[in-house]
Amino acid sequence: MISKDIKEYGLSIGYTKVGITSADNFTEYVAEVVSRGDKYDILNFTTTNPVHGATPKNIMQEAKSVIVLIWDYFQNDFPEELKKMIGKIYLARCYNPLPGTIAYSRLQLMKSYLSNNGCMVNSDIGIPARWAAAQAGVTTFGKNNFAYVDDAGSYIVISAIVVDMEMDYDQPTMESKCPPNCKACINACPTKAIYEPFKLDPKKCISFNNWMTQDGRGSISAFIPYELRETIGCKIHECDICQDICPLNQKKLKTPKAVDRYIEQIGQDITLPAILNMTDEFFTNRIKPIMYNYVKDKRYFMRNAAVAMGNSKDQKYVKDLEIALLNPDEMIREYSAWALGKMGGQDSRSVLESRLANESSDNVKKAIKQALA
Ligand code: B12
Ligand code: SF4
Ligand code: SF4
Numbered sequence: 001m002i003s004k005d006i007k008e009y010g011l012s013i014g015y016t017k018v019g020i021t022s023a024d025n026f027t028e029y030v031a032e033v034v035s036r037g038d039k040y041d042i043l044n045f046t047t048t049n050p051v052h053g054a055t056p057k058n059i060m061q062e063a064k065s066v067i068v069l070i071w072d073y074f075q076n077d078f079p080e081e082l083k084k085m086i087g088k089i090y091l092a093r094c095y096n097p098l099p100g101t102i103a104y105s106r107l108q109l110m111k112s113y114l115s116n117n118g119c120m121v122n123s124d125i126g127i128p129a130r131w132a133a134a135q136a137g138v139t140t141f142g143k144n145n146f147a148y149v150d151d152a153g154s155y156i157v158i159s160a161i162v163v164d165m166e167m168d169y170d171q172p173t174m175e176s177k178c179p180p181n182c183k184a185c186i187n188a189c190p191t192k193a194i195y196e197p198f199k200l201d202p203k204k205c206i207s208f209n210n211w212m213t214q215d216g217r218g219s220i221s222a223f224i225p226y227e228l229r230e231t232i233g234c235k236i237h238e239c240d241i242c243q244d245i246c247p248l249n250q251k252k253l254k255t256p257k258a259v260d261r262y263i264e265q266i267g268q269d270i271t272l273p274a275i276l277n278m279t280d281e282f283f284t285n286r287i288k289p290i291m292y293n294y295v296k297d298k299r300y301f302m303r304n305a306a307v308a309m310g311n312s313k314d315q316k317y318v319k320d321l322e323i324a325l326l327n328p329d330e331m332i333r334e335y336s337a338w339a340l341g342k343m344g345g346q347d348s349r350s351v352l353e354s355r356l357a358n359e360s361s362d363n364v365k366k367a368i369k370q371a372l373a
Contacts, residue, residue: 003168009113010069013106016152017070019136019170023056023063023162029131030054042202045217048126060122062164068129068136069110071103074155074252076260079267085308086290087207087238091263094157096125096293107159120164129158137170143178143197144185144242153249177248185242190231194242206232206239210304211294222300222331229307229338236275236304237291263290272312273320275305276336277327302327303335310339315347322351333359334367341371 003020010018030051033040043049056063073092082091089095097103107123114121130147133139139147139158146154176198186194193204202208209232215222224232243249269286278287283298295301306324309317317339324336337355340348349372356368 019138021136026054053126072152077257127160306335310342337367
């Protein structure tokens with residue numbers, strides 16, 4: 001099978017770009033991660049550690065080549081209210097997609113094509129995706145760390161398939177197309193997570209704080225530090241700020257698009273009050289179809305909704321937070337108290353004062369006192 005056929009098949013099933021690189025170890029990628037010190041100890045707790053995937057033979061012993069597939073996930077648009085709260089890659093339901101979805105099936109089609117043509121194949125989300133894509137000549141790097149494709153910009157999801165055949169390899173594009181003086185992404189990041197061009201402190205990134213902060217992840221604490229809570233704004237799942245500000249993305253952002261009908265339909269129900277006090281049914285039918293892969297327990301979305309409400313300072317949420325202050329889950333009560341404190345106003349104060357007398361948990365009592373102070 002020749003590389004040209006693989007690329008043409010990939011394009012025929014809707015991929016935006018297909019590139020091929022050798023399955024030699026990505027040693028420079030590992031050196032890059034190591035150079036960032038303990039900032040990247042978080043990779044030990046990602047679903048599959050990309051440092052492990054940097055040796056493609058760890059994914060499949062017979063690995064000879066890596067086929068990189070780019071999918072432009074911003075072909076349809078999404079309701080504005082949802083884009084304020086949820087990253088577009090999730091609204092597009094394409095990253096690490098679930099069986100039964102179009103995105104999952106597309107990757108399966110590609111794998112079937114390869115195996116029907118005699119390749120042994122394996123795919124794994126742990127292969128260092130941005131590095132592999134630039135090695136395969138399909139993307140360049142932005143100073144915000146993102147992989148960019150001309151026209152689609154950075155709104156792409158990258159998938160990698162390891163195969164046991166040698167192929168024609170593409171010329172790597174380990175470069176950046178950022179204008180030399182541009183720092184728009186660095187300046188726009190509300191948490192200052194991009195500390196210098198091409199370098200991110202992942203633990204400061206909003207995207208880390210609204211999903212990796214879950215119990216049972218080794219040294220990662222479920223507690224979102226107070227100073228970061230304030231900078232999260234109204235983001236409940238991921239953040240697109242450093243992409244949306246980027247001049248290299250403006251053409252894509254401004255291109256007229258049809259609205260995604262499914263998200264338009266279910267999105268009408270997805271509001272902060274509905275998330276804060278959600279039922280299991282709401283979690284299954286409204287949250288899971290979009291925010292399906294990282295956060296398995298509804299309590300973390302409920303927590304994130306409390307943070308977003310507090311940051312909004314919108315008094316209309318006091319009643320919802322009052323209900324959440326009665327939630328059996330201590331974490332929800334604690335974050336709701338924080339949110340009411342952040343919101344301020346006499347109504348919030350009255351709710352906090354009346355709850356203090358009946359609260360049984362010392363942690364929540366402490367949060368209520370801090371909020372009142
Ligand atoms: C861990 C992880 C996270 C962590 C840490 C992110 C990070 N930047 O490291 C957290 C939870 C914060 C996160 C958040 C997000 N993630 Co994430 N994440 C990953 C994961 C699993 C590994 C990333 C990684 O290797 N980090 C290690 C660091 C060192 O690498 P890097 O950030 O890519 O930085 C590169 C540049 O610095 C470059 N470089 C260094 N110096 C220089 C100098 C020059 C001159 C040049 C040209 C390049 C260059 O080398 C590095 C190696 O690639 C990948 C999937 C995968 N298996 O690879 C997805 C991935 C990076 N995530 C993705 C997405 C979409 C997101 C979010 C946008 C989700 C959202 N909407 O909020 C955010 C964006 C945060 C951000 N600003 O990067 C996509 C990115 C697609 C794209 N266009 O780039 C990926 C590739 C998943 C995928 N398969 O599509 N993520
Ligand atoms: S995703 Fe948001 S928080 Fe993370 S680096 Fe970009 S702007 Fe900053
Ligand atoms: S905002 Fe500017 S510096 Fe940042 S990625 Fe875009 S072009 Fe590069």
